[in-house]
Amino acid sequence: MRPVDLVKFTFLALRRQRFRSLMLLVAVGLGVSSVVVLTALGEGARLYVLGEFANLGKDTVIMLPGRKETSGGMPPMTGTAARPLTLHDADVLARTVPGVTQVAPMVMGNGPVSFKSRERDSIVIGTTGAFFTMRFMEIGQGSNFPEMGVDEGRPVAIIGQKLKQELFGSTRAVGQWIRLRDYRYRVIGVLAGTGDSFGLDLSEAIFIPVASAQTVFNIHGLLRIMLKVGEHYSVEDVKSRVERRMTELHDGDLDVTVISPDAMLSTFDDIISVMTLGVGGIAGISLLVAGILVMNVTLMSVKQRTAEIGLLKAIGAPAAQVRLLFLSEAILISIAGALAGIVAGALLVYTGRQLAPDVPFTTPAWALLASLVLAIGTALLFAWLPAQQAAEMEPVDALGRK
Amino acid sequence: MINIKGVNKTFVLGDSVVHALNDVSLDIEQGEYLSVMGPSGSGKSTLLNMLGLLDRPDNGQYLLNGIDTFSLDENERARVRRQEIGFVFQSYHLINRLTAWENVEMPMMLSGVAPRERKPKVENILEKLGLARRGHHLPNQLSGGERQRVAIGRSIIMEPSILLADEPTGNLDSKSGMEVTEILEGLNRDGLTLLVVTHDNVMGDRAQRHVRMRDGAIESDHRHDETGREHAAG
Ligand SMILES: Nc1ncnc2c1ncn2[C@@H]1O[C@H](COP(=O)(O)OP(=O)(O)O)[C@@H](O)[C@H]1O
Ligand SMILES: [Mg+2]
Numbered sequence: 001m002r003p004v005d006l007v008k009f010t011f012l013a014l015r016r017q018r019f020r021s022l023m024l025l026v027a028v029g030l031g032v033s034s035v036v037v038l039t040a041l042g043e044g045a046r047l048y049v050l051g052e053f054a055n056l057g058k059d060t061v062i063m064l065p066g067r068k069e070t071s072g073g074m075p076p077m078t079g080t081a082a083r084p085l086t087l088h089d090a091d092v093l094a095r096t097v098p099g100v101t102q103v104a105p106m107v108m109g110n111g112p113v114s115f116k117s118r119e120r121d122s123i124v125i126g127t128t129g130a131f132f133t134m135r136f137m138e139i140g141q142g143s144n145f146p147e148m149g150v151d152e153g154r155p156v157a158i159i160g161q162k163l164k165q166e167l168f169g170s171t172r173a174v175g176q177w178i179r180l181r182d183y184r185y186r187v188i189g190v191l192a193g194t195g196d197s198f199g200l201d202l203s204e205a206i207f208i209p210v211a212s213a214q215t216v217f218n219i220h221g222l223l224r225i226m227l228k229v230g231e232h233y234s235v236e237d238v239k240s241r242v243e244r245r246m247t248e249l250h251d252g253d254l255d256v257t258v259i260s261p262d263a264m265l266s267t268f269d270d271i272i273s274v275m276t277l278g279v280g281g282i283a284g285i286s287l288l289v290a291g292i293l294v295m296n297v298t299l300m301s302v303k304q305r306t307a308e309i310g311l312l313k314a315i316g317a318p319a320a321q322v323r324l325l326f327l328s329e330a331i332l333i334s335i336a337g338a339l340a341g342i343v344a345g346a347l348l349v350y351t352g353r354q355l356a357p358d359v360p361f362t363t364p365a366w367a368l369l370a371s372l373v374l375a376i377g378t379a380l381l382f383a384w385l386p387a388q389q390a391a392e393m394e395p396v397d398a399l400g401r402k
Numbered sequence: 403m404i405n406i407k408g409v410n411k412t413f414v415l416g417d418s419v420v421h422a423l424n425d426v427s428l429d430i431e432q433g434e435y436l437s438v439m440g441p442s443g444s445g446k447s448t449l450l451n452m453l454g455l456l457d458r459p460d461n462g463q464y465l466l467n468g469i470d471t472f473s474l475d476e477n478e479r480a481r482v483r484r485q486e487i488g489f490v491f492q493s494y495h496l497i498n499r500l501t502a503w504e505n506v507e508m509p510m511m512l513s514g515v516a517p518r519e520r521k522p523k524v525e526n527i528l529e530k531l532g533l534a535r536r537g538h539h540l541p542n543q544l545s546g547g548e549r550q551r552v553a554i555g556r557s558i559i560m561e562p563s564i565l566l567a568d569e570p571t572g573n574l575d576s577k578s579g580m581e582v583t584e585i586l587e588g589l590n591r592d593g594l595t596l597l598v599v600t601h602d603n604v605m606g607d608r609a610q611r612h613v614r615m616r617d618g619a620i621e622s623d624h625r626h627d628e629t630g631r632e633h634a635a636g
Contacts, residue, residue, distance in 0.1 A: 005511045016499045311495045314456060315509045315556070316484020318477050396457040399495070 028337025031287035036345025042276025084221025099233035126213020140192030160203035310398030330383030409462030440615035488557030547578025
C-alpha cells in the first residue's frame with residue numbers, strides 16, 4: 001500500500017468517527033502542550049538564573065562569612081557566621097593577595113529614603129565603587145563613588161533609575177541632598193537602566209559607601225565581599241590564596257566560604273535541569289493517560305468495523321496490513337494532536353513571556369522532540385493490542401459479524 | 403482448477419455438533435458456471451467460504467490450480483485470495499465512507515498499484531457495469547442493484563480466475579437481480595469461473611451445472627448440455 005493511500009484511507013476513517021477522533025486529538029494535545037509549557041517554565045528558570053550569574057562575570061569570586069560545604073548542595077546565599085567579615089579583612093585582601101584587583105564589601109538593609117516631601121522605602125546597599133564595575137552596572141548621570149578608603153564614610157549616594165523617578169520625577173537628581181533615616185546624603189550618580197539581581201530590583205535601591213551603611217544600620221560585619229580576579233590569574237588559585245589569607249587573619253580558622261561563579265552556576269544548572277526533567281516527566285504521565293484513551297478508542301474502532309476487517313481479509317489484505325491500517329489511525333491522530341499541542345503550548349509560552357518579560361521561557365528542543373516521539377510511541381504501544389486483534393481475526397468470523 | 407476431496411467441516415454449538423460439510427468432493431473446471439442450491443443451513447455458504455480460503459475445513463484435500471491449499475499459511479492464503487478469487491456477498495460489504503470509485507479501486511490500492519495505473523482500470527470497469535456516472539456517489543446514495551454492481555466491480559478488478567457469489571441477488575428486486583445475474587454471466591462468458599450460491603430457482607437454473615446440497619452433503623450434481631438434457635457431472 002502506498003503511503004499517500006494509507007494516509008487518505010486513514011483520514012477518511014477518522015473523519016467518519018469525528019467525535020472520537022477529536023477526543024483523542026484533545027487528549028494527546030493536552031499531554032504534549034503540558035510537556036511544552038512545563039519544560040518551558042523549567043528552562044526559563046534555568047536561563048534566568050544563568051543570566052543573573054552572567055551579570056557577575058567569570059572573574060569574580062564571592063566570600064561569605066561562615067564555613068559551608070559547597071560540594072553538591074545549594075551554595076550558601078546568606079551566612080550566619082561565628083566571626084563576621086570585616087572591612088579590615090576586605091582591606092587586607094585587596095592590599096596583600098596577589099591577583100585580587102578590586103574588592104567590593106557589601107552590607108544590605110532597608111530604610112526610608114526621602115527628598116522633600118516624597119519618601120520611599122528602599123533597599124540600601126553599602127558598598128564601594130568597585131561593585132558597579134564588577135556587576136557591569138553603568139552610572140547614567142553623575143559619577144561613581146570617589147576614590148576613598150574602604151573604611152571611610154562619606155555622605156554621598158548613588159540611586160537606581162526607578163528610585164530617582166519616584167523621588168525626583170523628571171527633575172535633576174545629581175547634586176540634590178536626600179535623607180536616609182537620620183542621615184543626609186548628596187546624590188552623586190544615577191544608575192542607567194534597570195537591573196534585576198536575584199529577585200532584587202536594583203533600580204529601586206540606594207547605594208552608599210559601605211562604612212556609612214554600617215553606621216546607619218549600626219552593624220560591624222559584612223554580608224559578603226566580592227573580589228575581582230586580575231586578568232592573568234587563575235580564579236581557583238586566587239580563591240585558595242584568599243582562603244589561606246583569611247585563615248591567617250582569623251587565627252588559624254577557615255571560617256569563611258569562597259565561591260566562584262562557575263561552581264555556583266553548574267550547581268544551579270544541575271538542580272534546575274533535574275527539576276525540568278521531573279516536571280517534563282509529570283507532563284509525560286498525562287501522555288500516558290492519553291495512551292489509555294488511544295487503546296480504548298482503537299478497540300472500539302476494531303469492534304465496530306469487524307465486517308470491514310472481514311472484507312479487507314476477503315479481498316486479500318494480509319494481517320500486517322490490517323494491523324497497519326488500525327495503527328496508522330492512532331498514529332495519525334497522535335501526530336495531529338502533538339502538533340496541535342505544540343502550537344497551543346507555544347502560544348501559552350509566548351503569553352508567559354509577555355507577562356513576565358524578564359524570564360526567558362523557552363521550550364528546549366529536546367522536550368519538543370521527546371513529546372512528539374512520546375506521543376507517537378504511546379499511540380503505537382497502546383493501539384498495538386487492538387490492532388493486533390483485528391489482524392488476527394478469522395476472515396469468515398469477521399465477515400459474518402455485523 | 404478446483405479439486406476438493408473428502409472435505410469435512412463441523413461446528414460445535416454448545417453440546418450439539420453441526421456437520422456443515424459432510425465428506426464433500428467437487429471438481430470445477432476453468433470457465434465453468436455453477437449454481438449451488440439447497441435449503442437454508444445445508445452448508446452452501448460454508449462450502450463457498452472454504453473454496454474462497456476464508457475458512458479452513460477440518461480435513462480432506464483442496465487443490466486450487468494444483469496447489470495444496472492446506473499447506474499455505476495465512477499470508478499466502480491472503481495472497482491467493484487477492485490474486486485468484488473474487489467475492490460477491492448478499493449484503494454487498496461496501497465501505498460506506500468510500501465512494502463507488504474508491505470501493506472498486508480498493509483491492510488495487512491495498513496492493514500498492516500506482517494511481518496512474520488504477521484510473522483506467524476503474525474507469526473501464528465502472529463503464530462496463532453501467533456505473534460510469536455513479537463513481538463519485540457514496541454507497542448510501544446508490545440503489546441495491548447499483549451497490550451490488552459496485553461490489554462486483556471490486557471483485558473483478560484484480561482479474562481473479564474464479565468468482566464466488568453468495569446469494570448475490572438475495573437482497574434485490576427481480577429486475578435488478580436479473581441485471582446483476584446478466585453481468586455475472588457476461589463475466590463468465592469472458593472466461594471467469596463462476597460459482598453462485600442461490601435460493602432463487604430461476605437464477606440457479608440458468609447455470610450450466612447445478613449442485614444441490616442437503617445436510618452438508620452434495621445431493622446431486624448435474625451438467626446441462628446445449629440440448630437442455632441433464633446428465634451427472636464428474
Ligand atoms: N460459525 C458457525 N458456528 C456454528 N455453526 C455454524 C457456523 N457457520 C455455519 N454454521 C452452521 O453450519 C450449517 C451450514 O451453514 P451455512 O453453510 O451457512 O448454510 P447455508 O449457507 O446453506 O444456509 C448451519 O447449520 C449453520 O447453523
Ligand atoms: Mg448461506
